[in-house]
Amino acid sequence: MTQAFRTTSGGRIDRKKAITFTFNGKPYIGYEGDTLASALLANGVHLLGRSFKYHRPRGIVAAGAEEPNSMVQLGEGATTEPNIRATQISLYDGLTASSVNVWPNVEFDISAINGLFAKIMTAGFYNKTFMWPRSMWMKLYEPVIRRAAGWGKAPTQQDPDIYDHMHLHVEVMIVGGGPAGLMAALAAGRAGARVLLVDEQSEFGGSLLSRKRQIGAKDEAGWIAEMVAELEAMPDVTLLSRSTAFGYYDHNYLCVLEQKTDHLPAAERVGKVRQRVWHVRAGQVVLATGAHERPLVFADNDRPGIMLAGSVQTYVNRYGVLPGKKMALFTNNDAAYEAAIDLQAAGGDVVAIIDCRSEVSGELVDAARALDIEILAGHAITGTCGGKRVESVEVRAIQKGAKVYTSAARQIKCDLVAMSGGWSPVVHLFSQSQGQLEYDEEKACFLPGTPRQAQQVAGALAGEFTLKDCLAGGYKAGADAARATGFTPKRKPAAPEIDEPDLSGIEPFWIVPGSRPIGEGMAKHFVDLQNDTTAADIELAVREGFESVEHIKRYTLTGFGTDQGKTSNINALAILSGILDKPIPKVGTTTFRPPYTPVSYGALAGRNLGDWSDPVRVTSIHDWHVENGALFENVGQWKRPWYFPKAGETMQDALNRECLAVRSGVGVLDASTLGKIDIRGPDAAEFLNRIYTNAWAKLGIGRVRYGLMCHEDGMVFDDGTTARLAEDRFLMTTTTGGAAGVLDWLEEYLQTEWPELKVYCNSVTEQWATVSIAGPKAGAVLKKLAPDMDLSQENFPFLSFKEGVVAGIDARVFRISFTGELTYEINVPWTCGRVLWEAVMEAGAEFDITPYGTESMHILRAEKGFIIVGQETDGTTTPQDLGMDWIVSKKKPDFIGKRSFTRSDTARADRKQLVGLLTDKPDDVLPEGAQLVFIPHSPKPMPMAGHVTSSYYSATLGRSIALALVKGGHDRMGQKIFAPLEGKTVTAEIVDPVFYDKEGERLNG
C-alpha cells in the first residue's frame, strides 16, 4: 500500500524506518514516530468504527488523549486490549488492530438500522424503554444491547504481562512536558530541587510538536532538544515520557502510569515490565497540562473526515500527513487559521474558511487572505454530506443569536472539515485536587481558581495561550514551587525572541442554528461523539425536568465513557446554559474524577497477583500437614488444616473418624494460630479486670481462666483463655482471626483511656507453636513425652498450667479444653513445633492418635455448646444472649460493656438468644445461615424468628445438631421451630445448646 496522504518531507517521523501493521485484516505501512491514527490517515483511512448508539460511521477527530471516536481493539489473544484510542497508540512493527462496535464489519454494519429509529433512542432511552417486562432483561435486552451498544471485547485469558509499582518522593512534580512544563522543570531543577517531570506523549514538547515556532536562535525542535538535554544532565531530575498522571489525590499524592514497552514490537517486550504505576508524593505540584480544542456543534458534525483544526495541524506538522486534500475550515477564532495555512503550505488545498464571526481581522486572517483562501465571515456549516467520509458541506450566512437560519445554502465540496470552537484548559487534575474553576468570559473557557493543595498552574492550563506567556509562566511556576519547598531559584534567564502570530481573537459560539429550533426536527447536532449525545438530547432532558448539570450528564450520558467528555463537557454545559438561559458559571461543571485516561487492571494490581495478592501465614507444622494429605481452610491469612482425609473417605467419613477418635481415644490439633498476647506490668491484673467481663484480680499464679471481651456497647467481640504466669504477667489467647484486633483494642485503652495503668502488651503468636492433644488417652500420651511432669488431678487440675520438658523441649502445658475432653495444650518455641508434633504422633501411635482439623474441632465444640466468636456472634450479641451470664461479674463496679447490659435494648426479653436445635429427622442437617420461623407456611413475608449459626452431623451422637439464635429462645425450650428451605420445610425442637456430657465429667479423662 502506498501512503497517498503522506507529505513529501517534514514531520518528526523517521521516513527511513518503515513499519508494517494490520488494521481490520488489511496490511499497511507507516513510519517510526507515527501513531496508529497518523499512519491510518497517511493511508487515507478515516472510517475507524461505528458510533455507540446509532452505529453511524465515525473517524479520527483528534490527535491525543481527547479523542472521542477512534477506539480500537489492539492486539490479539491474551494481550488484547479493548477501546484504546488510535491517537495514543505508538506504531510498532507487527501491530494489529480492529474496529470495535461493528458487526459484522465496519463497512457494512447491521445495527446502523438503529439510525432509522433515532427518534425513540433519545436521552433516557434505556431508562424509558427497557423497564418492562423485567423477565425480558436477561433473555433479550441485555444480550442484544450488549452486542449493539458495546465497545471492544475484554481478553478471556489471563494477562501474561508484567506490571510493577514504584514510590517516589520529590520536592517538585510537574505534569505536562510542553513549553511551560519544561520551563518549570528547568527552574526547579536549576534551584536544586528533586524534580519529576511526566508527560503522556512519546516525546516532550507538547504544543511545540505541532506548531512551527522560532525561539531565539533555535527552531521548535532545537529548543526542545536543548531543554531536554539540560534536564537530563541534572542528577536529581527524573524525566518520564509515555507517562500519564492519571490521578491527583489528597496531600499532593499523584499516580502516574508509565507505558514502558507498549511502543515496542512483541519480540522486544519479552521479559520486560510492560507498565509501571508511580506513586508520587510531591512537596509542590506544577500543573502544565495544556488545553484541548473544542469541536463546533452543527448538524451532522460527526462524519469521518470532520476533525479538530489543531489536530489537523498536528498531523501535518508532526506526522507529515495530510488528513485531506480539500479542506474546509470552520472556526470561531483566529488560532485555527494556522491549521489552514500549514495545510496549504504542506500541499493541501483549503477550499474555504467559514468563520461564524461577522467581523474578522488580524495577522492570521491576513495571512490566509494572502494565500487566496476564501473567507466566509458570518457564516456557518449547517449540514454535511457523505457516507463513510465527508464529501461536502452546506454553508449559510447566520445571524448572531438566531435560533434558526433563513438564508440560502451553498454547497462546498471537500474531503476534510477542520473545526475549532476554541480551547478548553485541561483542568481535570486541577479539579481532582479539589481546586474550584472560574469561568473567563474573554478567553471563553474555565480556568483554575485558587488551588486547594500545594500547587502551581502554568501554560495553557492557566490561560497562557501564547508561547511567550507559557515560557515565562512555566519558569515562574517552577521557581515558586522550588522556593516553597526550601530552595533558592536561580536568576530567570532572559526571555528569547519568539516568532509567533497573534492567536487571541475568539468569539464564543456554542451551537449552529438549524432549520428548526433545537429539539425539533431530525437534525443531529452531536455534542458527545462517544456517547452519541446530541443538542436535542440536552434540550429534551431539560424539557423533562432535569436542570442540574450532574443530572443531565447521567440522563444524556454526556461526558461518560473512556474519554470522560474531554471534547464534549464544555459544549454541553454551554448549550445547557443557553437552554436554561443561565450564565455558564451558574450552570457549573460536572465533577472530574480519576483516572484521566483509562488504566488497565493489570497495572493497578502490579505484582500483587496470585500468591502475592495477600500474605499467607503458615505454622511451623504446616509442611507435615501438607505431606499427610490435609485439606486447608483459610482463617484470616492463616492456612489451617481443615480435615485429614484417608484414601477413599468422603469429607463426612473423615470428620466422623476424627471426632470419634477424640471422644474415645486421642486426637491431636495444630492450635499454633491462636492469638497470643504477653501482658506485663504491675497493673496487668487490674487491666484484665476492666477488659474482661469476669473477675481476674484473684486468679492464682499458674492458673488459667476463660474470658469474654465486649465493646462498650455490650456486644461480644472476642474470647479466649488467659493464664497468670507471674504476679505481674499474663499470657492471653485470642481467636485466630481476632488476634490483631484484640491487641489494637488493649493498646487503645492503655494509651487513650487509662494511661495511668502500668501495663504493656506484646504479640507472641508466632513465638509459640501449640500442639493440642485431646481425648481420654491424652494423659497417657503426655506421660510418655514428659515422664517427670506430675499429671495428677490434684497437682495439675483443669484450668492450670505447668512449665516443664516435653519431648526434650522446654514447654508450657495448659490444661484447657475446647472439645470437652481431657486436653493438654503443649506450647513450645515456634521453631520446635514440628519436632514436638512428630514426637506426639510417635508416642500416640499405640493409641491410634488421630490428627484432626478445624472442622472436627468445630463439631466437637458444638456438641458441647461452646461458641465461636463471629459464628454464634455477629456484633449484636451480648453475653446474656449467649446464655453466658455466668461469666459476667455482678461484683465488679465497672468493666467495658457493663453499662450497656442495662440499656433498654440489651435488656429486651425478645432478643435473639443462643439455643440448640434438634431436627425432627435426625439425618436432616440444617444449612448454616438458614432463617427460622415460628409459624410455617405463613404468608410472605414471614415474620423471622432467628437463624442457624452452626450445624453439623455429629458422629458422637449419631444425629445432626445445630446452634441457633432465636428470638426469646431461652424461654422456648421444647418448642418447635421451622426452617423454610428450597422445596421443603424442616422442623426442629429448641433444646439446650449443650448436647453432650452436660455435667462436664469427661474433662478429667
Place this chain on the structure above:
Amino acid sequence: MLNIDCPWCGKRHETEFRYGGEAHIARPEDPAKLDDAEWAEFLFMRTNTKGYFAERWLHSHGCRRWFNVIRHTVTHEIVGSYKMGEKPPKLPKSAGGAK
C-alpha cells in the same frame, strides 16, 4: 492519600495508619451514674463536623501509638497533630468548606 504527621515518626502515608474517630470523647469516670440517654450520648453520638475536626489516629503499621490530628473534613487540610493528653492547637477559622 493523606500524609499524616505522626508525633513520633514524622509524615507517613495514610495506609500506615488506622482511623479512630472523633477525639476528646473521654470514657465516663463512672458509667453506672449515667442514665440511658447520657450513656447513649457517649456511646453513639458524634459531631459529624464539616470543617476543622479533632480526630484520633493510630500509627498501626509504625510505632503503634495513638495520637490526635486536626483535619478539615472537606479539604483534608491537616493543621497539626499532637500526642494523647496534650492540648489541641488553636483551630484556624473554618473557611466554610466546599460547596
